[in-house]
Amino acid sequence: MKILTLIKLTLDISQLKYESTGEPLTEIAPKKMGDSDKCAVEEAVRLKEKLGAYTVVATIGSTSENERIIRDAYAMGIDEGYIVKVEDPEILQATSIGKIVSSLVEKTGPYDLIILGAGSLDTHSYTLGSIIASKLNIPIIAGVDSLQYVDGFFEALCIMEDGAYTFRAKAPLVVTVTTEANEPRIPTLKTILRSKKMEVKTLTIHDLGVDDVVKVDLLDVKRYVVNRRKILWDASEDLEKAVDKFIEVLVSEGVAQ
Amino acid sequence: MKIMLYGESIEWIKQARTVADILDGETIGVTPSRELGNEAVKILNKVYVFDSIHYEPNSYYKTIYKIAEEVKPDLSIFPSTIKGRTLAGLYAGSRDEPVITDVVDLRYVGRFLEVKRLVYGGACVAVLRASTPLTICISQGAFKPSEKGENGKIEYFSRVDEERVQTIFKPREYLGIPLERAEVVVVAGRGFKKREDLEMVKELSSRLDGAWSVTRPLAADYGWADTWIGISGAIVSPRLYIAIGVSGQPLHMIAARNSKTIIAVNKDPSAPIFEEVDYGIIGDLYQVIPRLLEKIKKKT
Ligand SMILES: Cc1cc2nc3c(=O)[nH]c(=O)nc-3n(C[C@H](O)[C@H](O)[C@H](O)COP(=O)(O)OP(=O)(O)OC[C@H]3O[C@@H](n4cnc5c(N)ncnc54)[C@H](O)[C@@H]3O)c2cc1C
Numbered sequence A: 001m002k003i004l005t006l007i008k009l010t011l012d013i014s015q016l017k018y019e020s021t022g023e024p025l026t027e028i029a030p031k032k033m034g035d036s037d038k039c040a041v042e043e044a045v046r047l048k049e050k051l052g053a054y055t056v057v058a059t060i061g062s063t064s065e066n067e068r069i070i071r072d073a074y075a076m077g078i079d080e081g082y083i084v085k086v087e088d089p090e091i092l093q094a095t096s097i098g099k100i101v102s103s104l105v106e107k108t109g110p111y112d113l114i115i116l117g118a119g120s121l122d123t124h125s126y127t128l129g130s131i132i133a134s135k136l137n138i139p140i141i142a143g144v145d146s147l148q149y150v151d152g153f154f155e156a157l158c159i160m161e162d163g164a165y166t167f168r169a170k171a172p173l174v175v176t177v178t179t180e181a182n183e184p185r186i187p188t189l190k191t192i193l194r195s196k197k198m199e200v201k202t203l204t205i206h207d208l209g210v211d212d213v214v215k216v217d218l219l220d221v222k223r224y225v226v227n228r229r230k231i232l233w234d235a236s237e238d239l240e241k242a243v244d245k246f247i248e249v250l251v252s253e254g255v256a257q
Numbered sequence B: 001m002k003i004m005l006y007g008e009s010i011e012w013i014k015q016a017r018t019v020a021d022i023l024d025g026e027t028i029g030v031t032p033s034r035e036l037g038n039e040a041v042k043i044l045n046k047v048y049v050f051d052s053i054h055y056e057p058n059s060y061y062k063t064i065y066k067i068a069e070e071v072k073p074d075l076s077i078f079p080s081t082i083k084g085r086t087l088a089g090l091y092a093g094s095r096d097e098p099v100i101t102d103v104v105d106l107r108y109v110g111r112f113l114e115v116k117r118l119v120y121g122g123a124c125v126a127v128l129r130a131s132t133p134l135t136i137c138i139s140q141g142a143f144k145p146s147e148k149g150e151n152g153k154i155e156y157f158s159r160v161d162e163e164r165v166q167t168i169f170k171p172r173e174y175l176g177i178p179l180e181r182a183e184v185v186v187v188a189g190r191g192f193k194k195r196e197d198l199e200m201v202k203e204l205s206s207r208l209d210g211a212w213s214v215t216r217p218l219a220a221d222y223g224w225a226d227t228w229i230g231i232s233g234a235i236v237s238p239r240l241y242i243a244i245g246v247s248g249q250p251l252h253m254i255a256a257r258n259s260k261t262i263i264a265v266n267k268d269p270s271a272p273i274f275e276e277v278d279y280g281i282i283g284d285l286y287q288v289i290p291r292l293l294e295k296i297k298k299k300t
C-alpha cells in the first residue's frame, strides 16, 4: 500500500495581529502544519505501522517553512517528502492546487490512499480533497472522524449535523480527516534528529507539466467588523439588575413573557 | 444569468434566491428531497428533484453535474456546510471552475463579480474578483431571505449511483428542536465546570422553546455532547443566541454571527465575545443563570 498525505503551511490564526487600518499582518504571524493535516500524517503513519504502507508527504509552497513542515512529518514517521514550488500558494485557486496535486499523483503514484486535512486553519475552504477526487475520478470520504481498515476496505465514520454516516470503500480513495480522527504523536528526540538528515525533494509545477495555474484576484483583506449594540451590565456589581435586564431582552425578543 | 442552487432546507433556498435577486438571474434549484422540491418551486423558476435515501457525496455530485450539463449555469451555489462544501469541491473540480466558500456578499462590478468571503477562521473578510462560470458556498443566514415567489416547474431526475462506496446512516435522535431550526439557541462553553452543570443550559433552552449546544472543547475534548457550534460543527442563525461561559473565538463565532441578537454571560470583561454581542452580562454564570432560572420560573 502506498499513501500520499498533503500538508499545508498555515497561519496560526490565534496569533494574528492587525494594522490600525484592519489589515492582518500575515507576514509576521507564526505558521505551522495545519491541525487536521497533522491528523492525516498520523493516520498514514499508523497504516504504515499496521500494514507496512509506504508513506509520502507533499506540500505546495515555496518558503523554507514548507521544508520545516515536511521534516515535522518525517519526525512523525513519513518516508518520503516533496515540496512543489509555487510562489504565493495562498492566492492560487483551489482548483489549480487540485490540478497540481493530480499531476503529482500521476508522476509519483499510483497511490492507494490520498489523505489530507478536511479543512485548513486559515482559509478553511474544506474543498481541496473533493477537487482532487473529482480530478482523479476516484471516490472521496470527507470529514472523517474515525478511520479503520478492515478486510480490504477503508471504513470511515463521519459525524454530521443530521446523524452518523459510515462510508466503506476500497482503494484508490481520497480521505479527508478532522481533528477528531486521532491524537497525533509527539516526535521523539531520536526521530527529530533522523528527520533532519532525510532528503526533501523539490519539484516545480513545470516538472509536473502544469503550466496554467490560476490566481485568485484578491482585492482586499480586512478584519471583520462586527456591528452589534454591545450593551453590557455588570452582575458582580448588581446581580438583580443584570438578571432583570437579561429577562427584558428575552421579553423584547419575544421568547419569554 | 443562470443560477443553479443545491439546497438542503427551504430557509437556505430563500436566502440563495436573494443572491439571484442581486444578480437578476434565473433560478434553477436542485434537491434530493421531493418534499423540499415541492416547496422550492414556489420560490424558484425550476427545480430538479432526484430521489435519494441518504447523502453520499460521490453519487450526489455526479447527479448534480449531469443536471448542470442540461442547465448550463453561470453561477452554482451550495450551502457552506460540510456536506455542501464537499459537494461544491467535487462539482467545481469536475467542471474545472473556481470555487469560493464562506461567501457573505457579492455584486457585479463591470463584467466581474466582486465576492466577499470570510477567511482566517472568520476573523477577516477578503474581497475577491471572479468571473463566471463560478461555484460559491453561502452559509445559512449570510443573506436575507428573498420574499419573491415563482410558479416554477418540477422535473424528476434519476440519481447517478456510485457503486464504489457503501453507506450506512444512523440519523440523530433529536430530543427537541433541531439546532438549525431553533429560534433560540443556548450554548455552553468552558466556563462550565462539570457535565451536570449543563442541566442549567438544558433547562433554560427548554423554557425558551429553544435548542442547546456547546463549544467544541466541551464536545470534542470532554465528550459532554455529540456536536458543537462552529466552523467545524453546526452553523446556526436563530433569532436569539445565548452564549454562556463562551470566550467568543472566531472559529466558534463564525457559525453564530448570523443570529439576529446575541447575548452573552462571561465573567471576564475582556473576553472577545463582548465585542460581538448586542447584550452582555459580566458575571459568574453560577450566580447569573440559577437566579435567571428562578425568576423565569416564577413568572410562568
Ligand atoms: C481547526 C479548529 C477548528 C475549531 N472549530 C471550532 C468550532 O467549530 N467550534 C468551537 O466552538 N471551537 C472551535 N475551535 C476551538 C476554538 O478556537 C476555541 O478554542 C473554542 O471555541 C473555545 O471554547 P470556549 O469558549 O468554550 O472555551 P474558552 O476559550 O476556554 O472560554 C471559556 C470562557 O468562559 C469564561 N468563564 C470561565 N468561568 C466562568 C464562570 N464561572 N462564569 C462565566 N464565565 C466563565 C472565561 O472567561 C472564558 O472566556 C476550533 C479550533 C481549531 C484549531
Ligand SMILES: Nc1ncnc2c1ncn2[C@@H]1O[C@H](COP(=O)(O)O)[C@@H](O)[C@H]1O
Binding pocket: A006, A007, A008, A009, A034, A036, A037, A058, A059, A060, A061, A089, A094, A097, A116, A117, A118, A119, A120, A121, A123, A124, A125, A126, A127, A128, A129
Ligand atoms: N498549499 C497546500 N499544500 C498542501 N496541502 C494543501 C495546500 N492547501 C490545502 N492543502 C490540503 O487541503 C486541506 C484542506 O484545505 P482547504 O480546502 O483549503 O480547507 C488542508 O488541510 C491540506 O491538507
